[in-house]
Amino acid sequence: TQLLEQSPQFLSIQEGENLTVYCNSSSVFSSLQWYRQEPGEGPVLLVTVVTGGEVKKLKRLTFQFGDARKDSSLHITAAQPGDTGLYLCAGAKGNKLVFGAGTILRVKS
Amino acid sequence: SAVISQKPSRDICQRGTSLTIQCQVDSQVTMMFWYRQQPGQSLTLIATANQGSEATYESGFVIDKFPISRPNLTFSTLTVSNMSPEDSSIYLCSVVGQWSSYEQYFGPGTRLTVT
Numbered sequence: 391t392q393l394l395e396q397s398p399q400f401l402s403i404q405e406g407e408n409l410t411v412y413c414n415s416s417s418v419f420s421s422l423q424w425y426r427q428e429p430g431e432g433p434v435l436l437v438t439v440v441t442g443g444e445v446k447k448l449k450r451l452t453f454q455f456g457d458a459r460k461d462s463s464l465h466i467t468a469a470q471p472g473d474t475g476l477y478l479c480a481g482a483k484g485n486k487l488v489f490g491a492g493t494i495l496r497v498k499s
Numbered sequence: 500s501a502v503i504s505q506k507p508s509r510d511i512c513q514r515g516t517s518l519t520i521q522c523q524v525d526s527q528v529t530m531m532f533w534y535r536q537q538p539g540q541s542l543t544l545i546a547t548a549n550q551g552s553e554a555t556y557e558s559g560f561v562i563d564k565f566p567i568s569r570p571n572l573t574f575s576t577l578t579v580s581n582m583s584p585e586d587s588s589i590y591l592c593s594v595v596g597q598w599s600s601y602e603q604y605f606g607p608g609t610r611l612t613v614t
Contacts, residue, residue, distance in 0.1 A: 421601050432591050432605030433542070435500070478541060482601035485530055485547070492541045 393417060394481055396490030404498050406468050411493045413479035414461040420482045422455055422462045427476040469497045501526050501594050503606035511612045512582055519578045520609045522592035527572035529595070532603065533565070536589040538610075545590075548575050582613045 395414045403409055413422065421440045425433035437446050439455035439462060446453045450473075452465040466473055474497050480487040502525040512518050522531065530549055534542040546556045546567055554567040568576045579586050589608045596602040 423602060425605075430607070430610075432503075432593075432607050435602060435604065438599070438602055476539065480603075485595065485601065486532075486544060487601070487603055489541045489543075492539075494539060 393488045394479060394490040396479055396493055398493060399491060400494045400496075402496045402498065403469055405470055407497075409466050409469055409495070411464045411477055411479075411495075412461070413463070413481075413490050415481060416460065417481070417483075418459050419488075420459075420484075422459070422482070423480045423487070424453055424462070424464055425478040425480060427478065428474075433476075433478055466495075469495075471497045471499045473497050500596060500604045501528060503592065503594060503604060505590075505592060505606040505609050507609060508607065509610040509612075511614060514583050514613055516582055517578055517580045518582065518611060519576050520590050520592075520611075522575045522577070522606055524573045524594055526597070528597075529572070531569065531575045532593045533567065533575075533577045534591045534593065534605075536591060536608070538589065542591065545577070579611065582611075584613045587611055587613045 397412050423438045424436045427433040437453045442457045442459045444455045450467045454463045477493045479490040504523045506521045533545040536542045544557050545560045546554045548554045548567045548569040550569045550572050564580055566578045589610050591605050591608045593603040593605045
């Protein structure tokens with residue numbers, strides 16, 4: 391059973407469209423991180439959210455942490471082909487990270 | 500964030516053989532982690548490697564199959580022993596960030612194919 395449920399698993403959209411990726415759990419996490427990974431590379435940390443209800447923006451990316459610190463979302467505005475990649479959420483349990491299943495995003499030009 | 504390198508970047512190995520993957524960090528770090536990742540899928544933690552102590556393995560992973568060394572604060576190795584095609588995967592090392600106890604930074608990975 392996946393501790394962190396991530397959806398959707400796959401998303402193929404046209405350039406300029408908006409999208410949201412969800413990460414849900416029944417467990418409370420001390421923090422939640424979002425990573426982006428491109429083929430042949432390791433995951434790259436995008437953001438860490440710590441406080442319940444927190445919202446962080448990184449250019450066209452908006453990250454939200456649920457009030458109860460059990461869920462999070464990543465919203466991308468006006469997606470570009472450069473956003474293509476595997477997006478992973480990861481919840482912190484002590485020093486360890488629990489990863490969601492990942493969302494493969496493909497943005498077509 | 501730390502700069503992490505891994506060797507080899509990829510390898511093709513025959514079943515029954517072993518491969519040792521190296522992870523080098525450009526700064527001293529206490530905690531290092533080894534993960535396995537099927538292409539296009541999520542990461543599964545294999546073990547936590549702290550310098551000066553035995554590695555701690557997650558459920559489903561054992562030391563005989565995945566021995567780990569951590570001789571100093573900048574280096575670690577993971578050996579995949581007696582390989583089978585099911586071991587074909589990407590193996591990644593990571594370290595905890597200097598200013599955080601939970602943010603992790605990853606190496607580029609080692610893509611292993613077992614034939």
